[in-house]
Amino acid sequence: MNKLQQELQQAALQRDTRRHFLQTCSTGLGAMALGSILGGCDNLFGRDEKVAASIASADYDPMAAPMDPRLSQFAAKAKRVIYIHMAGSPSQLELFDYKPELTKYNGKDCPQELLTGKKFAFIRGVPKMLGSTANFSQHGQSGAWISDYMPHLQTVADELTFIKSMHTDQFNHAPAQLLMHTGSARLGRPSMGSWVTYGLGSENDNLPGFIVLASGGKQPDAGKSVWGSGFLPTVYQGVQCRTDGDPVLYVSDPNGMPRDIRKQTIEAINQINKQEYEEAKDPEILTRISQYEMAFKMQTSVPDAMAISGEPQYILDAYGVDPKKGSFARNCLLARRLVERGVRFVQLFDWGWDTHGTSKDTSVDFGLQTKCRESDQAVAALINDLKQRGMLDDTLVVWGGEFGRTPMQENRDGQTQAFHGRDHHLDAFTVFMAGGGMKRGLSYGETDPIGYYAVKDKVHIHDLQATILHQMGFDHTKLIYHFQGRPFRLTDVAGKVVKGVIA
Amino acid sequence: MKANWLILGGVGAVVALSSFSLLGGFDETPFAARVDFSTQIKPILNKNCITCHGGVKKASDFSLLFKEEALAPAKSGHPAIIPGDADKSELIRRLTATDPEERMPLDGPPMKPEDIDLLRKWIDQGAEWGDHWAYQTPETPSVPSVGTIWSRMGITNYPETDWATSEIDQFVIAKLHAADAPGGGILTPAPIADKATLLRRVSLDLTGLPPTEAEATAFLNDASPQAYEKLVDRLLAAPAFGEKWAGMWLDLARYADTKGYERDPGRSIWRYRDYLIRAFNSDKPYDQFLTEQLAGDLMPHATDEQFIATGFHRNTMNNDEGGTQDEEFRVASVIDRVNTTWDVFQGTTFGCVQCHSHPYDPFRHDEYYKYMAFFNNARDEDVTTDTPTLRFYKGADSVKLGQLRAFVQKTCPDKSRANAEAQRVTLLARTLEPKINSHDFDQLVNASLLDAKYFGVQDAGSARIKNVTLTGRPRLYVAWGTAAPDAQITFHLDNLTGPVLATVMAPVTGSQWKDSVQVISLPNVAGKHNLYLSLASPTKPKDWVMVKWVSFQPVLALPAETALLSLLNRHPEQTPIMLDGAGDLARKTHVFTRGSWLTLGKVVQPDVPHSLPPMDVDDQKLPRNRLGLAQWMIRSDHPLTARVAVNRFWEQLFGTGLVETVEDMGTQGIQPTHRELLDWLATTFVQEDHWKMKALLKRMVLSSTYRQRSDVTKQLVAEDPYNHYFARGPRVRLAAEQVRDQALVISGLLSRKMYGPSVMPAQPDGIWQSPYSGEAWVLAKGDDAHRRALYTYWKRTAPYPSMITFDSPSREFCQIRRLRTNTPLQALVTLNDPVYVEAAQRLADYMLNHGKMPNQQLQAGFRRLMFRDLSPKKLAVLTKLYQDTEAYYSQNPAEAGKLLASGSTSPKQAALTVTANAMMNLDEVITKE
DSSP: OHHHHHHHHHHHHHTTTSOHHHHHOHHHHHHOOHHHHHHHOTTTTOHHHHOOOOTTSTTOOTTTSTTSOOOOSSOOSOSEEEEEEEETOOOHHHHTOOOHHHHHTTTSBOOGGGTTTOOOSSBOSOOBBOOOSSOEEEETTTTEEEETTOHHHHTTGGGEEEEEEEEOSOOSHHHHHHHHHHSSSSTTSOOHHHHHHHHHOOSOSSSOSEEEEEESSSOOTTGGGGGOOTTSOGGGSOEEOOSSSOSSTTOSOOTTOOHHHHHHHHHHHHHHHHHHHHHHOOHHHHHHHHHHHHHHHHHHHHHHHHOOTTSOHHHHHHHTOOTTSOOHHHHHHHHHHHHHTTOSEEEEEEEOOOOOOSSGGGSTTHHHHHHHHHHHHHHHHHHHHHHHTTOSTTEEEEEEOSSEEEEEEOOBTTOOOSSOOEEEESSOEEEEEESTTBOTTEEEOEEOTTSSSEEESOEEHHHHHHHHHHHTTOOTTTOEEEETTEEEETTTTOOOOOGGGBO | OHHHHHHHOOHHHHHHHHHHTTOTTOOOOSSOSSOOIIIIIHHHHHHHTTTTBSSSOBGGGOOSSSHHHHHSBOTTSSBSOOTTOSTTOHHHHHHHOSSTTTOSSTTSOOOOHHHHHHHHHHHHTTOOOOOOGGGSOOOOOOOOOOSOHHHHTTSSOOHHHHHOOSHHHHHHHHHHTSTTSGGGTTOOOOOBOOHHHHHHHHHHHHHSSOOOHHHHHHHHTOOSTTHHHHHHHHHHHSHHHHHHHHHHHHHHTTOOSBOOTTTOOBOOOHHHHHHHHHHHHTTOOHHHHHHHHHHGGGSTTOOHHHHHHGGGGGOSOOOOOTTOOHHHHHHHHHHHHHHHHIIIIIOOOOGGGGTSSOSSSSOOHHHHHHHHHHHTTBOOOSOTTOOSEEEEOOHHHHHHHHHHHHHHHHHOSSGGGHHHHHHHHHHHHHHOOSOEEGGGOEEEEEEEEETTTEEEEEEEEEEEEEEEEOTTOOEEEEEEEESOTTOEEEEEESSTTSOEEEEEEOOBOSSTTSOEEEEEEOOOOOSEEEEEEEEEOSSSTTSOEEEEEEEEEOOOOHHHHHHHHHHHTOOOEEEEOOOBOOGGGOOOEEEEGGGOTTSEEEEEOOOOOTTSOOSOBTTBOOOSSHHHHHHHHTSTTOSSHHHHHHHHHHHHHHSSOSSSOTTOOSTTSOOOSOHHHHHHHHHHHHHTSTTOHHHHHHHHHHSHHHHBOOOOOHHHHHHOTTOTTOSSOOOEEOOHHHHHHHHHHHTTOOOOOOSSSOBOOOOOTTSOOOTTOOOOOOOOOGGGGGOOGGGBOOOTTSOOHHHHHTTOOOOSSOOSOOOOOOOHHHHHHHHHOHHHHHHHHHHHHHHHTSOSSHHHHHHHHHHHHHSSOOOHHHHHHHHHHHHHHHHHHHHOHHHHHHHHOSSOOOHHHHHHHHHHHHHTTSTTTTEEO
C-alpha cells in the first residue's frame, strides 16, 4: 500500500492540478475500503484544501479536474443562488408594478402609437387597455408596492430588491427563456448555472453542483436546454432532481440488491481498478475510482437531501408543504435543503404563469391568483427560513419570468375574449431578488404611467446576468470559454452590472 | 532555448543528436537563419497585439491581420513597420518605449525581449508575410528513414527498424527522436499489444462493437502472420462498420429526430442516417461523399440517394412556436449551414466572421456573406411542413408518377424541351417546388399569419402576392382550406380593384388547418406583376380561409394535370432535402452589418475567401452555387479538405488529432505535433487512396503506431501525459454509443437490424414533458428495444439520458469533438440503469453455462468481455465478491428472485449477476485499451 501511495503522490505532482483528491487525501486511497473513505476522511474533499486554481489563471484547464472547487475572480457576495423561474411569465401589472393611470384607460382602445411597428404573439388589430385586476398597497419600511395576490410576500417586503424596469428582446417563451438562462435566444449555449459551475466547480462531493427542480406539471418551454451545458463539457449541465421516481436518474440500486451488496460491488470494482492502475498507470483510472466512490455516496445523499420527512412540522407548515405531494412549495423547501448541503446553483421552474385569458384558468384574475396562492407562501417562507439560518446574506434568491405582460387585454386572432388576459410583452417587466449582497427594501427602475415601457434605469436580461455573476465573484466579461474559434460568455457581447441594486 | 540545449545537453543531447543525424528529411538547423512568419511571428502577434490591432478592433487604424494593412500608414500618417529597417519602425519603438503611455502592449506586461528580438530580425529581413501552413496546398513530404544505415541494411540490429512497419511509423519515430520531442528525444515506441487487446481495440474502432465469440475465436486461433490484416479486412467489410462511422458523422451533421426549439416536434429525416450507413459501407469516396451532402440536389441527373444526402444541411433546427418569425429562423439555419460547412469540412472557425473580420485568421467580414450566398438560395423557409422534402410515392401513386413523366415527355410540343418539362413536373410532384409560401404575402387586411405560420383571411379581407412572373404560367396551384361554406376568393391583377384574373370557391375542408391542392386557370398575362387576393365569405364571416402556398405553372394537358393534382394531394412519406430557388425565388444576399440580419449592407455575389485558392483557375470555371463550392473543396489544390478529413479519422482511432483542435486548423488552433505526417496522410489519401476512407483507415490501423500497447510507464506519463507523440497506443473511455452497444453485444441482446426510423428503447418516465406537444415516448417492441444506440430516437430538448451522461452532444449544433468527462452520474448508469442490469443477468446466464466452478464461470464471463483471462489477483477480488454475495442470497432467496426477475431464486445465479454487474463496470471494460 505504501508503494501505491507514493506513486499516487508522484502522479499527482506530475499532473499538477489534475484530480484534486490525490493532493488532498492520499491516505483515503491507501485505505481504499469504502467505509474508511466514507466515514473517516473529513479532509478528503475539504473546502479549503480543495481550491486548486482560479479559472482566471493562465494555465487553467477545466477538463483537468472539472468539478474541483475554484476561486472566483474576486470576493463573492453570494456563495450560492436559488433562481426561481415562473415559466410562462407572471403579470407585473397584477403583482408589483402599480399603475393607477392604467386603470383609468381600462376598456379603451390602445393608442395606435403603442402598436405601430410592434409585433405581439397573439394580439391582432387594436386591443383594449386593461387596468390591473389586483388591489395594491405599500408594505414594510421600504413602502414596496405588492398586490393582494401576494399576501405572504408583503410580510418580507423589506428583504426584497425589485427591478421594475426589466426588458428583453424575445416575446416567445422558448427563446425568451433561453435568453434569460443562456444569454442567447437560440439553443446551444450554456446556462447560467453551468457557467457558474464551470467557474467555481462544486462545493460538495456527494451532490451535483447544479440542481434543477421543476413543478407545475410541465417542463419549461425551452426544455432541458435552459439548464443544459451547451458547448461546455456536459459535466456542467444542471441535474434535474425529480419528484417522482428516482430523484436523480439511476440513483436507486436494482431491485434485489441491498446497500451492502452494492457497497461490496463498488469496493470490488475499485480494488480491481486500483490493480489496473498499477498495470496501466493511466491517471484516468484514479479519477474513475473516485467517481465510483462519489456515486455510492450520492446514492444515499441525494435521497437524503430530497427527503423532507425529517423537517419539523412548523417548517412544513411555514412553506405550506404537503409531504405526500410534489409541488412548488416542496421545491422551495428542497432548494433550502440543497443549498444547505453545498449545492451552488439551484434552479426552480414552475410552469403555468402564461395568463393569456383564453380560459378561466389562464386569466390574470382567477388563474393568476391560483398560481400565486400556490407559491406566495413558500417563497416568503424560503426567504425567512434562509434568514433564520443566517444563510440569506450569502444566498442570492432571484424570482421572475422570461418577459412581461401587456397593459392591453389580449384579443387573440382579433376576437374579444371572455376572460381577462394579457399577451407577452418584452418592453417592461419586474423581477425581484433577495439576499446575496443586494440592497434590501429597494425598488429600482420605473416604467411609464401605463406600464408599457421601462423608462428609468432600464435593465436588460444581460445586465441582470452580469449582476448575478458579479455577486458570485465574476467579471462577466472574463468568464469565457472558447468554442468554434471564438470566446463565448453568458452575456454574449453585452451586459452591464447594475450597480444601483448592489449593497 | 536551442542554444542552451546544445551547450548544456548531456548524454540525452548526444543520443538525440546522433539519431537526429541519421534521420532523413528533417534538416532543420538549431540556428534558423531566416525568421518564419507563420511559426515564429504570427503566434507573437496573435498573443500580444491582435486583440487591439486585428480583425475586430483596429486601434489607431493599425491592424496586423493582413500585410497591406500592417504596412499601410496608420492614424499617425506613417506606417508602423518599415520592411528592412527595424530601428526606424514605430512598432519596435513602441514595444521598447519606457513611457507607459507609449509602451505596447498598452496596460499589459511588456513583451518578452526574445520576442522583440525576433520581431526586429523579421523586420530587418524584410517583414515578409507568410501564409499560415494550413491555408497552403500540402505537398507530399519525404518519408523519414528509421534506424541506422547498418540496421536498414540488416547488418546490425536496431529495434525500431523492426518495429516500424509503415510510413506512419517512420514519421512517428522520427518525431519521437526530434530535438523538441519530450525528454529531448529519448522516448521509444511501445511494443505491439497482445492479440486479445488488439482484437477488441480494432473491433471497437472500426465497427463500434466488440467481437462476437465466434469472431474472437477465429482471430485468436489464427496463427498466420496475416491474421491481423484478415481481421481488419473482415471488420472493414462488416455491415456494422457503416453504423459506427455514421454514428460519428451524426454529431457533425447535428442529426436529430426533432426540429428543436419550444415544441421540438418530430421530424422524419432518418433516411439521411441510412444514406450515411450505406455510404460508409459501400466505401463511397470522400470527395463524392462531401459533394452529395453539400450539393446532391444540383448534381446532374440527381438520384434519390443524392437528394437524401443533402439532408446533411436540413438537420438545422426549425422553429414551430407560435409567434416566431420564419425569416429570422430561416436566416439562422443558413448561418448554421455556413458555420457547419467550415467546421466539418474545412476545420476552420468561420463563425466569428459573421460580425466582423476574423480576429486572427485572414478572413474578411464580407467574405462571410459571399460564402453565405452559396447557401442563401435554399427554398426551406422555416415552415412547419419542413418543405422542401422529397416525397416517396408508393404503389399505384408511384406508377402514376412514372406515367405522368412519360406522358409529359411524349406530349411536349417542343421536343428539345421534353426532358426539361418532364423533369419540372416530376420535381413539382416529388418536392412541391417551386412554390411561394404564404408567409410571404403582405399588405394584409382582415388577415393574419395564423399561429405565425400560414396566411389566414376573413370576410372582406385581402392580401398581396408580390412580384410574380406570369409569362407562360397561366395555372395557379393553391394549397388551401376552410370551414366556411361559401368562401369566395378573387384574384386581381396589379391592385385590389385591378382586372379580375379568377374567382373561385375555397375548398371546404372542415377546418382551415386542413388544406387541399387545387389548380386555377388564369388568363395569359405577360411580365412581372403583383397579384391581390380578396375574400367574400358572407355566411361565416369570422371563419378563416387559410392558404399554405401558391405556385404559378405552365399549362399541362388535362390528363397530366389531373394526375399531378392527385399526387399533390397525397401525403406520402417524405424527407427534408436541399433545393435552390431560381427566377422569382432567387434571393439576393446582403452583408449583415455587425452580423444582424435586420441590418442589411451591400449585396454580394457567391465567392470563396481570398486567402484560399480561387474558384476559377485556368482550365476550370466552377458554377457559383453549392455544387461549384463542393467541387472547389475537393480540388487537389485545396489546402484544407483532405487534411481535415485525415485528421478527423486519426482522432477517432488515436483519441487525439494530429492537430488536436480538429475543429480549428487556423492560427488559433493547436499546432500539429506531426505536420509532415498529416500532410503525408492527406496527400496519400487523395493521390493513392483516391479518397477511399476504408483504405485510409486500413493504413492507420495496420501501423505499428496504432498497434502499440497502451499501458504506460511512469516515464511516459511524465514526459508525454497526453500521448501527443504516440509512444504508446490509445487508451480512452468508450463513447456513449459503444458503452450501450457493448453491453448489448456481450449479453446477446443486441439486434442486428439495420436502417429505418429511430426507435424508443426503455427510458425512465417523465423525460419527455414538452409543452404543446402530444408526442410521447412509445416503448419499442421486440427487437427494436435492443437496437444499436445510433438508432435511438433523438429529441433535442430531451435527449436520451444515458447518452447525454456519457458526453453525447444534444445536437442543436454541429459538435466536432466530444470532450470526455468522468463523472459519478456515469457510474450510476452502468451500475443501475435497467438496460445494464438486464445485460448483467444475461452475462450471468452465460457464465452459468460456461463452467462448473465459480472460478471457471467468472473467467468465462471476463473472457467474454475482454477475450483474455483475469489475473489471479483480480480473480480473487471477484471470487470474494461472488462468495459473499452468494451467502447473502442463500439467506435471502426472495431478494435473489427480485434481482433475477426471471422466476428463478438461485443464489448462484444472483451472485453471478452481481459479479457480472461489477465486471461490466470495470475501468478496462468501459475503456478502449
